[in-house]
Amino acid sequence: MSFSEKYIFSTDHKVIGLQYMFTGIFMALIGGFFVYVFRMQLAFPGIEVPFYGTVTPLAYNSLVTNHGTIMIFWFAMPVLIAAFGNILIPLMIGCDDMVFPRINRLSFQIFLLSAIILIASFFVPNGGFGGAWTAYPPLSAEAAYNSTPLGAPMWLIAVALEFVAFLLGGINFITTLMNARAPGMTMYRIPMACWMIVIASILFMCSVGPLIAGAVMLLFDQTLNTHFFDAAGGGDPLLWQHLFWFFGHPEVYVVLLPAMGFVADIMAVMARKKLFGYKTILYSVFATGILSFVVWAHHQFIAGIDPRMANLFTVTTLLISVPIAELCFVYIATLYGGSITFNTPMLWALSFLVEFLIGGVTGIFLGASGADIYFHDTYFVVAHFHYTFVPIAIIGFYCGITFWFPKIFGKMMNDTLGKIHFWGTIIPFNFIFIPLFLLGAAGQHRRIYNFENFQDLALPEFFNLRVIATVSLIVMICFQLVFLVNFILTLRKGKKAPKNPWNSNTLEWTAESPPPHGNWPVLPTVYRGPYEYGHPDRPDSDYWPQDEPGPDPADPDYKSTQA
Amino acid sequence: MIEAYVERASTYAGDIDNLFSMVFWIVAVWFIAAEAILFYFCFRFRKVDGVATEYITGEEKHHKKWISIPHYLVLFFDVFIVIGAVAVWYDVKQRLPEPDLVIGVVAQQWAWTFIHPGPDGVLRTDDDITTIDELHVMENVTYHIEMESKDVLHSFSVPVFRLKQDIIPGRRITGWFKATRTGEWDIQCTEICGIGHALMPARIHIKSAYDHNQWVVQNSPNSSGQALASISQP
């Protein structure tokens, strides 16, 4: 096969997965650069930011907008769902590829096009769109208001194309999981990583529709002078908000679920312990998914909706914290009675729980409508969603890459460098966002390029907090170099990885590292669930691979050999 | 706790702060408990050679209860939070107490226009006082603010009141407040409204009745100080 057949136009799920991964990482570097620039401006207003220059208000809004947009749509989703989903699902369910490999390739091509359009939008006159990732009209609908006549529609088209790419990708994931499982892999024998990615895809497919309709309407308002969202023309600006958040809230669970899937699998392997309450997890996730469709207006409490509606959404929002809390309890319970090895993947998995708990509980303040009156559009919200999104996107990514690196690339990453990178990421992360909680409590509002303009916010103690956050960000960014070095050094001269370095039960570890095209010469058969660790009937081995012929202890007829 | 950073200057600011505190303490207990148990398990169940793991499916009743009981407790505490939230929300957003005075607020890219009733105490008459980026009110008087936008979405926010309301073009949205102390503080626009979003700070001047009346008389286009005197009784 030529290079282009093998790497550019491949239909192999592993290659396509890596294409998504590297594109996503590249986009994350751009999104990360943007946040570096605007945080420098916030901490040191008017500064000539190294490697950028001075930040104008126009540029600031665009940096903030595209940081958020890129991190969610061009980093979190492609890496967690498209990259790991593509690489892992066929391997974990024991088949040779996705069921529609050519549609898979098409979905990446559309995704790549969307990324190119978005990047192109930064170079047109007046630059990229600056109306926030939420793109509320009328600001987003008229160039006269947003000052980015080309950037705004290009941003919108890029986002719409990304949605199409993920709809196509989702078809593959869902259909493959439903139909292409190895013989013997019944519903409750599917690893959590696969379940979570597929449920996320279903959530995405069921929630993005109204926003696609809305995006068409907004694009027409922007380019054809229709008035869907223009009050003066007979339209309604609030309609966009409902369409956006009807998708926007399920979207956060779309990205959360895959990360939780990776954490579950890593914890079971590294604690040598059966996942606690597999079915409880599944049902909690289903409940969360369904509830996620009826909480959206908590983003709009003070937006001008009927105030009576707010009470309904406070109730549903607080309700949704219950299954999520349950998931956290169940994961913690998995540790009980285990035998935990604290290697790099496990550190990341545990840190996900530690940090996500902060994000989760701070959401309660915002879901309580009375308190949200004060906190809406402040940095308290920013800190809350970074305490959820960073665990999801960044910790989730590192969970996946450090755990599955041996399988994907056939080499073992250096664990010491891995731990240095881990601490150098987690510690600064907290020093970025705890100051932002405090600034939010002080009433500091969002999307403001210079707090010197506000007497009550221009106080030295607040600037100190901004500086701490910014310096911590720079430290955190610098430590990512450790990961980069580890990654590249390992690829070049790392130790060759065995098939199953973690002694894991799941099917991907029975293939070669890395797996060839087609994954196995003979596709495996499954005999039990993925989490049979530490079973008392196997004194010689603390794990029981799924494809090893033999009984299934979860089977009601199973006869234990213990007295 | 918010009051450590921002003063309270409205009748409901304290309620919002107290709601925050209540949620904080409830949530803090759960958070600390969860983290503590997590860290404890990490320590207690670290790998020790020769110690086997336990085989627990989590389906058995005596294990499940460790999840179910916290699950129902969370629901129980949620009830308090909901009640607190709804009560505060109702007070600030669902009800509109009878106003002593009404003020017009017009947001636009990128400035605030405030229309204060003049000495006659009635809005939209000839003696109204129009200001840019400064709002003048009296303490202990119930105000309605009627908010409009000329162009895009804006949001009227006064941190010391703990008040915030998005303003939608094409509508007139009414909010209310009653200031409880004098002073001068920030007004913010809290909905991104273009490149000048950070360039429309305003200030609220809360004054005593006497000082405010002086300001009205001095600034009204057709001044006659009498009608206002009857309203300024606390």
Added chain:
Amino acid sequence: MSFQVPIATNRSATGIPTSRLAVWWILASEVVIFGGLIMCYLMFRLHHESWGFEAAHTNPIAGGVNTFVLLTSSLFVVLAHQAAEAKETDKSVRYIWFTIFGGFIFMMVKAYEYTTEITHGYTMFKSVFWSFYYTATGLHGFHVMAGMFIMWMISRDVKKGKNLHRVEIIGIYWHFVDVVWIFLFPLLYIAK
């Protein structure tokens, strides 16, 4: 090296063929797209009495003809599927082309409608009702044309006796396009 269908594609842990599963999921996402658009329309319509007056200017006869045309073409695609099941490929291709022809008539009637409406001043920018009308029927028309194109591609395979199972798949899609129209027709043409 040409593409080889992986083993995964022909597995069926659920018992339902993979292609049929896939098209139902595609329809699920399309339902939410059109559903979202229609919900917006309904919300606006219920809040704006003027919309009823604007809707008076859509052409219910043209709409009715199109409804009949689409329903008939759906019948043809069912017959095409039956023929494909019986391996009667020539008959199947013929019926597929009748379906495509139905789509073509539909688009012609739409073209006539749009032309008449635009020349009478009922453009997309006249009011938000008309913006919705053109967006909804336009999006639907785009799906009709996409369906026609895919049917053409499938008919080429069927003629060679290949991929006969895909006739059912495009049939399911076509029924969906039909169903969307069944919702749009009363909302845009009948409710005045």
